[in-house]
Amino acid sequence: MEELTLDLGIPQQSEDGAGRAATAEETQPQVTALEEGQIVDYITGEAIKETEKEKVRQRTARALVHEHGIDPADMARDFRVTVSEEGAKRKRTKTADIAIFESGAVHITANLRRVVICKPEPKGRGKNVVKIREPAQAEKDLEALQELMGNEDRPLCADGMWTDGVDYFFLKKVVSDFGADFEDRSDWAVADGTLGSRTVASHQRLRRAEPERLKIAFRRCHNYIHGNEGMPKDAAFWQFLYLLFAKMYDERVSRGTGHGRFHTGLKEMFDPDGRAAISARVRELFEDVKREYKDVFKPTDEITLSDRALAFIVSEIASYDLSGTDVDAKGIAYQELVGTNLRGDRGQYFTPRGAVNLMVEILDPKDYETVLDPTCGTGGFLQATLKHLRDTWKKEAGTYGFPDNDEERERYRDKLKEYAEKHLMGADFDPFLVRATTMAIMTLAETTGNIFHMDSLGFPRGHLSGVEEAKKKIPLGKTVDVLLTNPPFGADIPVSDESVLGSFRDGIAKSWGRNKETGEIEESLTSRPGSMAPEQLFIQRAIEWVKPGGRIGIVLPNGILSNPGPTDEAIRRYILEHCWVLASVELPVETFVVDANVNILTTLLFLKRKTDQEIRNHRLRTEKDYPVFMAVAEKVGFDRRGNDLFKREPDGKIVVETSVEQERLRIRGKEVVRPLRRSKPVIDNDLPVIAEKYREFRAKYSEPGADPRQGTEAGT
Secondary structure, three states: OOOOEOOOOOOEEOOOOOEEOOOOOOOOOEOOEEOOOEEEOOOOOOEEEOOHHHHHHHHHHHHHHHOOOOOHHHEEEEEEEEEEEOOOOOEEEEEEEEEEEOOOOOOOHHHEEEEEEEOOOOOOOHHHOOOOOOHHHHHHHHHHHHHHHOOOOOOOOOEEEEEOOOOEEEEEEEEEOOEEEEEEEOOOOOOOOOOOOOOOOOOOOOEOOOHHHHHHHHHHHHHHHHHHOOOOHHHHHHHHHHHHHHHHHHHHHHOOOOOOOOOOOOOHHHOHHHHHHHHHHHHHHHHHHHHHOOOOOOOOOOOOOOHHHHHHHHHHHOOEOOOOOOHHHHHHHHHHHHHHHHOOOOOOOOOOHHHHHHHHHHHOOOOOOOEEEOOOOOOHHHHHHHHHHHHHHHHHHOOOOOOOOHHHHHHHHHHHHHHHHHHEEEEEOOHHHHHHHHHHHHHHHOOOOEEEEOOOOOOOOOOOOOHHHHHHHOOOOOOEEEEEEOOOOOOOOOEOOHHHHHHHOOOOOOOEEEOOOOOOEEEOOOOOOOOEOHHHHHHHHHHHHEEEEEEEEEEEEHHHHHOOOHHHHHHHHHHHHHEEEEEEEEEOOHHHHHHHOOOOOEEEEEEEEOOHHHHHHHHOOOOOOOOOEEEEOOOEOEOOOOOEOEOEOOOOOEEEEEEEEEEEEEEOOEEEEEEEEEEEEOEOEHHHHHHHHHHHHHHHOOOOOEEOOOOEEOOO
8 A cells, every 4th residue: 555644743852851843754654554453643643552541532632633723733642741859869750641832832841731631431431421520529630630730830831631531620720929729610711722822723712513522522411411410311311402402592593792691601610609600591591492492392391400410511512613513523423312312122213324324425415405304213314414415515615625614604504504494304203203303403404494293104194293284395296306214124013004004005015926827926806914014115105205206215124125025026016117226235234233233134225216107118118228236335334343343454454544634723823724634544334435436337327217307318
């Protein structure tokens, strides 16, 4: 493979602690492959051993760059600091796991501005954390941080952080004539930064979130409610979503005024009166939210958290500019939290992210097309559609890969809101999932979108609250251009209600047998099935829902497409009669085992509904043959246990590649867009490759059938 280099421009620390300019050889580590158990350090770009502590340090360093805009060149790892002296010949030192220096200055103690202590994540906690510590419970840990920050002898080293990836503690050193005091803070200040430093990304109060850090923040909030307030997980989940909705609403109504209510001072959460003030602001805000979104919230919905818990959650997410944070970052954080708490016993609510992204990439919805997921669950397909559209707009503008400026953030936010209100549709039978998806759309597009509470198989009949509105906006065969769905499937959840099955008697809901003489399948005229698996019916419903020329992406168990039985063969014939087959992608069992706990082989099937004339041509056997894209994914980036899979060299070493991240940083007092070149292991995932191969296939072979926009043949 090609030799990969990094140009980090990092001042190096000499053995005696004095800083000096680094040579070209020192700033360009040659990383081409990794040994087993190695990773690429985010600060230096060098290959290092991956330990539990190192995982925490790497996440923290990345967040410091992406959220606080700290230049990696102003960081050092394992920086030694003299903390006390005992006699003239003996010195005692401590090590800062991450040291942050005056912007552009050499890495010496005199230029030290911030220090970070990182510890391994506690075993048995992580995603399953149920109790978050407060500063008083971490006295010994904070004593070590104070010692590292120093006293009045180093007044400019004013900020400290202690973290184990689960707990985060921040200290501010205040030096006076009477010595140094260390105050608990909820975060590092964003507005003015460290005294003498210009390493803070923005002089605004809010900052854009880094995906991993936002995911941790969401998880910490939920776990605080669950563990510290004693609430069940589902109750904790909804309490957090109430507050998240209030945060998004507050950003919208206070934009440009500077008078938002969802905020906390850096010291306010540690004072009883301060916590009471936070609580009063947020409870008042939530009452406004309920009045604004009557279709989402009930009058009886209320925040039942203590003032202490409310202050904790506000302090965790108040500083984030969720409106300006990347759609994908918010989607990742939200989807993980929702999926963990609301997935069904067999994971039927949750579609793995890799499969979702591939389906959206292949169907490529446009910003004038109406997209529907009739079994939306936690809203994965709808969220991915919004991200896809934003990425498409940035590619068209030639700014893909670059951070948005203020004008772009506002423009894309408005476009996503307009699209979601007009074209983004979802439905689900579970009212809790309807609310969860509605909140997800609000988080990403600042609008509730169109999420209907109804039974999609019973539509357009039904008694649930969303049916009437859905009949207006998504009547069968009229308005839907793209349908994406992962229907619930399995013989253990059959559909036997005749009021539902009756709608499918002219299509799939028939009894089929095989002629003993010819071997051909034929419909039984004397019997009909009393129940059918839901995925079988959803095939017909998906086809009926899109308008002629509309595109479908559906997750199906492999049996429907490969079993020799007469019923499955009849379903395949129904598909071929009513649709052009665009693509078929078979997934490995790992895809759904890890995220949804479903041990079954699945296929992503992509279809295009035929016009009435095209159906007649098929029946008359005058239809021309056409090419179909087919692929088998063998690897999806992780194994059955959820461990990452990496591409490897013939000798077993992990393949490494460089990537360039364009970051908007505040360097030496000026905001600049600067490329950060990073080496990282290459995930062994066939799905992005399949998406690219499909694009190449379509460049060579246009879609079969009529183009619904032109009314002409699109290709053969």
